[in-house]
Amino acid sequence: MxxxxxxxxxxxxxxxxxxxxxxxxxxxxxxxxxxxxxxxxxxxxxxxxxxxxxxxxxxxxxxYENFSFEAKGKYVIKVCDGTACHVRKSVPVREALMKELGLNDKKHTTDDMLFTVEIVSCLGACGLAPVMMVNDDVHPKMTPDLAVELIHKLREGGAE
Known part of the structure; x- marks a missing residue:
């Protein structure tokens, strides 16, 4: 209720x-x-x-894909796994995020409701691959280390 x-x-x-x-x-x-x-x-x-x-x-x-019946975190992280991003190693980026945040294939949102990780087919920024978005901000040429560093900045209240 x-x-x-x-x-x-x-x-x-x-x-x-x-x-x-x-x-x-x-x-x-x-x-x-x-x-x-x-x-x-x-x-x-x-x-x-x-x-x-x-x-x-x-x-x-x-x-409409934009609507969700599940509560999402303050920061919704969309990791692109389209062809260009996949070929340029988006999977290790996703794995690093999931490990850092304690998430898995069944759990996409952290318990503190700070982060939600979603895997998407395309973000339309193939030239910047591998790419991810945090809310409305695009983060190009991601690596596992850069992704984890971004999580730390967001936890500290840093800019997206």
Missing amino acids: LDKSYYDKADEVIAVYGRKPDSLIPIMQDIQAAYRYLPKELLNYVADEIGVTRSRAYSVATF
């Missing part, structure tokens, strides 16, 4: 976009921006409030 503050936030967002079915995506985007994920219980609430079936809201949320 979610805290009442989640529903209050949803009501604020709904008030901005209006109680209409066309508002579903922007409402979901704002809620996810606020919490770094889309709580399923809150999605149901929004659907009921704006007149969309719950199944429709769920199908929209699962169609």
